Amino acid sequence: MSARELLAGSVHDVARSLLGCTFLHEGVGGVIVEVEAYAPEDPASHAFRGRTERNASMFGVAGTLYVYRSYGIHWCVNVACEEQGRGAAVLLRALEPTHGLAEMRRRRGDVADALLCAGPGRLAQALGITREHDGCSIVEPPFALEVPAAAVEVAVTPRVGLTKAVDLPWRYVIRDSRWLSRGPRPASP
Numbered sequence: 001m002s003a004r005e006l007l008a009g010s011v012h013d014v015a016r017s018l019l020g021c022t023f024l025h026e027g028v029g030g031v032i033v034e035v036e037a038y039a040p041e042d043p044a045s046h047a048f049r050g051r052t053e054r055n056a057s058m059f060g061v062a063g064t065l066y067v068y069r070s071y072g073i074h075w076c077v078n079v080a081c082e083e084q085g086r087g088a089a090v091l092l093r094a095l096e097p098t099h100g101l102a103e104m105r106r107r108r109g110d111v112a113d114a115l116l117c118a119g120p121g122r123l124a125q126a127l128g129i130t131r132e133h134d135g136c137s138i139v140e141p142p143f144a145l146e147v148p149a150a151a152v153e154v155a156v157t158p159r160v161g162l163t164k165a166v167d168l169p170w171r172y173v174i175r176d177s178r179w180l181s182r183g184p185r186p187a188s189p
Contacts, residue, residue, distance in 0.1 A: 003145040007062040007081050007138070011037045011088040014062075014081040015172045018090060020152035024144040025127040028100030030117060031148075032092060033177040036159045037170040038078070040087040057135045058089045065143070067124070067134040074121025077129050079138050093160070093171070094118050096179040097126065119181040 006017045015037040023029045057066040057080060064080040066089050078089035095117035097104055104116045104126040117123040124130070138145050155175040158167055160182050173180055 003139045003147055004063060006145075006147060007079065009081065011039050011081050011090060012170070014079070015090045015170070016154050018079070018092075019154055019172055019174050020148035020150075022098065022144075022146040022148070023092065023095065023127075023138070024099055024146075025129055025133075026142045028103050028127050030095040030098040031174075031179075032094075033096050033174045033179045034092075034094035034181055035172050036091040036093055037172070038089050038091060042168070042170075055087070059085050059087045060135065063138045063145075065129075065133055065136045065138055067129060067131055069131065070121060075124035075130050076120040077124050077127075077133070091120055092123055093120050094173075094177075094179055094181045095123055095126075096177065103128075114179065118179060122181075 003021070006021075007014055009017065015035045018032050018035050021032050023032050054068065055066065057064050058078065060066070060080045061084045062081050066078040066080055067075055068078075070076045076091060078091045080089045082088040097113060097116045101113070101116070107128060108116055108122065108126050115122060117126045136143060153175040155173050156169045157171045157173065158169055159171045
């Protein structure tokens with residue numbers, strides 16, 4: 001399956017399929033180990049109240065990056081999926097850093113390698129992703145998405161750090177990854 005084909009499915013299928021993919025920005029990045037799904041009918045989703053200037057990229061064609069600032073502090077990156085206009089996206093929460101570690105360390109400062117990309121804000125900072133990348137495609141330069149050669153074992157948990165729809169099991173992780181933003185947590189297949 002190509003990266004473009006992977007992104008056209010339902011938000012939950014795309015979330016599962018992104019795990020194990022290598023995500024790069026200008027050659028810096030790593031293996032996606034943790035994501036969260038957000039559907040338009042989900043009260044925790046930025047698309048819940050409809051399209052706005054801020055969230056317009058979330059309604060873009062599958063593979064469009066929706067980059068927003070969280071709490072006025074951190075950039076976060078999501079990947080739009082499903083059909084254009086739907087407002088479904090997958091938040092990239094954590095990577096196993098594998099490419100450009102020196103650049104990540106320069107951007108993130110003196111932190112342990114396990115904290116370079118553990119969390120959506122850290123991930124965006126380590127990869128140098130900002131609002132200027134909102135609306136870009138995850139499969140076109142300066143970005144790249146490489147599908148893994150083999151499937152990974154996926155675990156499912158409730159999402160992290162929300163005040164709405166907190167019990168939905170829409171967080172997908174590579175089981176037993178040491179690179180998660182939070183863990184270990186109770187997980188199911």
